[in-house]
Amino acid sequence: MSLFFIFSKYIRENVESLAIEVVESVLHRMKLDIPEWEKEQAIAIYVELLSYFGESLINEGKDLVPDTFIVWSKRNAxxxxxxxxxxxxxxxxxxxTRDVFTEILTKISIDLGLSVKENALIIKRINTMLDISLNETVFAFERLLDEAREETKKELAALSAPIIPVKDGVVILPLVGYIDSYRANYIMEYVVPKIADMDINHVIADFSGIFTINIDIAEHIHQIGSMLQLMGIHVITTGLRPELAQLVINSRINISAIETFANVKKALESIK
Structure with missing residues (x-):
């Protein structure tokens, strides 16, 4: 019976106590205090990892990391x-974690009489497993973070241009906060089609809640108004502060076809 086989057999027979030792040692070194459920989950995962590790030492055809360990890494992310x-x-x-594994596995190697070369191969194998886990965690974190940021941008874009029905055939489109190219495109792609699906005759685009825009964004907003007009919807703008009005003038955007009022109240009064 080869020493590698004996080492593998020892790992598989003592897998639970070894997993507990790994988790407790890592927590002690890092001075971490985690909930009991999280500790039990970590022990269960390391039980599976060590079982898989022990089998992989005598079965070269085995994948380096069990699927559940990858799932656990992604769940952490x-x-x-x-x-x-x-x-x-x-x-x-x-x-x-690497240090703990190195010390535990080296001690077992010494106790079982493995050579330095054999111990080095064992340490290399466990480090490869940990490298794969770390990579999967980082990749999953970056992907999920990008998705979360994109979802947040969509939510903010939706909040920045809500459609508010005020009476039959009339809605207010209050533009709120900082309007950038992303939000302007969001309005064009999602808000305008939604208005088109409603039985709307008049849209009051209120600018009083806008913090700042630039000439490019003003052009985008003008295009949105033009799209609504092409659909046969009467567009009214309100709340254009002096600095915003000056920006529109400087951009040479033709707004002569759009009615403008100081506030929403006056715009509503103008609609018969």
Whole structure:
């Protein structure tokens, strides 16, 4: 019976106690205090990893990392994104985890009489597993963070241009906050079609809640108004502060075809 086989057999027979030792040692070194459920989850995952690790030493055809370990890595990334945590909070755990594994596996190698070369191969194998886990965690974190940011941008864009029905055939489109190219395009792609699907005759575009815009954004907004007019919808603008009005004039945008009022109240009074 080869020493590698004996080592593998030892790992598989003592997998639960080894997993507990790994988790407890890492928590002690990092001075971490985690909930009991999280500790039990980590132990269960390391039980599976070590079982898989032990089998891989005598079965070269085996994948380097079990699927559940990859799933666990991705789940950790998802938890960090949902809690607005940093990926570094997970990454810093890998170094002490490597150290703990190296010490435990080296001690077992010495006790079982493995050579330095054999022990080096064992340490290399466990480090490869940990590298794959770290990579999967980082990749998942970046992807999920990008998705979360995109969703947040969509939510903010929707909040920046809500459609508010005030009476039959009339809606107010209050433009709120900072209007950038993303939000302007969002209005064009999502808000305008939604208005088109409604039985609307008049749209009051209120600018009083806008913090700032530039000439390019003013052009976008003008295009939105033109699209609505082409659909046969009467467009009225309100709340154009002096600096916004000056920007429109400087941009040479022709707004002569659009009625303008100081506020929404006067615009509503003008609609018969």
């Amino acid at each position: 998802a938890m960090q994104v949902s809690s607005r945590g940093k990926i570094s909070e997970i990454a810093v755990r890998y170094s002490p």
